[in-house]
Amino acid sequence: MDLATFLVQCLNAVQYGLLLFLVASGLTLIFGIMGVINLAHGSFYMLGAYLAFVLAPFFADSFLLMLLVGVALSAVFGFVLEWVFFSFLYQREHLQQVLMTYALILVFEEARSMLVGNDVHGVPIPAWLAGSFELGALMSYPWYRLFASAACIVLAALLYLVVHKTRLGMMIRAGASNRDMVRGLGIDITLLYRIVFAGGVALAALAGMIAAPMSSVYPGMGSSVLIICFVVVVIGGIGSITGALVASLLVGFVDTFGKVFFAEVSGIGVYLLMAIILVWRPEGLMKGRA
């Protein structure tokens, strides 16, 4: 492998890892704060990808506006979904949450198949992000992938600021460690939960929308992302956002370079990584609070 390929693969790994982080952070927020293990989280990623597919023709000139509309739609969707469905899962045991959200996946998958069919689709790369970034004769790298990485970094920073520097973030962190205390302090925890859930859905959907022009949009894309996110959460440590970031990048590198060196069995790489980390640190890299 020459230097150029190596650099390109590194960039790919970072970009994939950051995307995973967006989905996993939503998963980990929802689990860490509400204690709900949500198998349907991958469906929100799928929702985003299909939103991009459906919305793209209407927003031919303005990709960013499309992302904004998609985020708004998915946040509303998350808000309503929390209201009618998840809010009543909190008192249930984990096993029942697993099954209910598993059932939800079946419903979402079927709804997707009824609405947009089972074909594999592509989403065009916006014109202003087409082409490649040339670094002399050394390498060239697609602009869109750079944009995707940059967008994820901005979002991750934003997430960090919201969770650690705002009043909302303060309530979120307080809610994660002691929800009864937060309720006792007079904070509307029902609304807080609803906002966090909507935020988690929007993050996953945004990841899906950003990913859509790079990879195709296909049935079952939600489950594959979900399981990788579980690996990320397990490696990172449940409830730790920093852990999720480190783990996402690690998984990104293992997966990307696994595909380069061991194409046929590359699917196994991240699970082996997980196995090794579990032997070394059963609690994950960063021990979470939840």
Place this chain on the structure above:
Amino acid sequence: MNPRFAWVLPVIVAVMLAALPAVLTPYTHDLVVKIAIYAVFALSLELLVGMTGLVSLGHAAFLGIGAYLTVLASGASGSASVLWLLPAAVGASALYALFVGALSLRTKGVYFIMVTLAFAQMAYFVFHDTKLGGGSDGIFLYAKPVLDVGGRAWLRLDDKQHVYYTVLAALVITYGVLALIRRSRFGHALAGIRVNEQRMRAAGFRTYGYKLAAFVIAGALAGLAGFLLAVKDGAVNPELLSWHESGAVLLMLILGGIGHLRGAVIGAVVFTLLRELFQTEALVGSLAAHWQMTLGFTIIAFVALMPHGLIGSGIRRSQRLRQPPRRPHVELPADAESTILQTRPSPEVRDA
């Protein structure tokens, strides 16, 4: 019912099942075999979830490995002997269970759910991505295994009746083994771990070893179900290991009622029938095309309305005396005992 006669009902059911082929059509024959195999599969998970309190979301991996090994080891020429093929299939599943269990039992609760799911997915990718198992199309079992002893073919698994009785025997043996485990010192230790692991450790039990043993036995029994499934269908594909299958078997337990062997069997019957029903156009009309959605909503309704399964309160009264007391904050739905009063049947069940 007096607990001393608790064995009567399962025996009656087994005898009835043995007589059943006389009145079965080819379609129902196949359905009964399928249900019985899923009952073995669900029973194997009951050992983990119901008896030990470990929620695994990757149990389909062991089913799939048992099934794949059966086909792969049979080869293309001639029939393999059940004598070594069955132990090989069961052993392969047990071996993978040893690997997965040794690692995943280092974690707890939700971690454990995620880790078992991820390891199952790893096995799924081995068969899905490599040429080893024919990729996403799967492979066929050309020659079904036989049992030849002393020059006489005792068992030919290309014969439907032979398959039927083999599956029935497997179900009876699995049920019996688990019933024995439940009463044994080992089973009581598992119950103790489910109720309060820390107390068990304080009492001098090496709980990790007990849990690992339960995990391996459960994996082996799932491998047995996989062997039977491969022999019945004559083909395997990666979907056997998919997490939809793991979710389905977990659902069977919830449907039937966790904490009871017969709950697993009842759940397997109801779930398989429901899945069959929702896919049959003659019965549900155009809904059949969207059976996943019907199934999804049914699952939600079931779990919401009857979190402790179909098992009624009648058989419970007698068992309450024999079972260890439960910790109030067990993470799992322990037995239905405490909450039987909330249980009410939903209309879907009555129709099925």
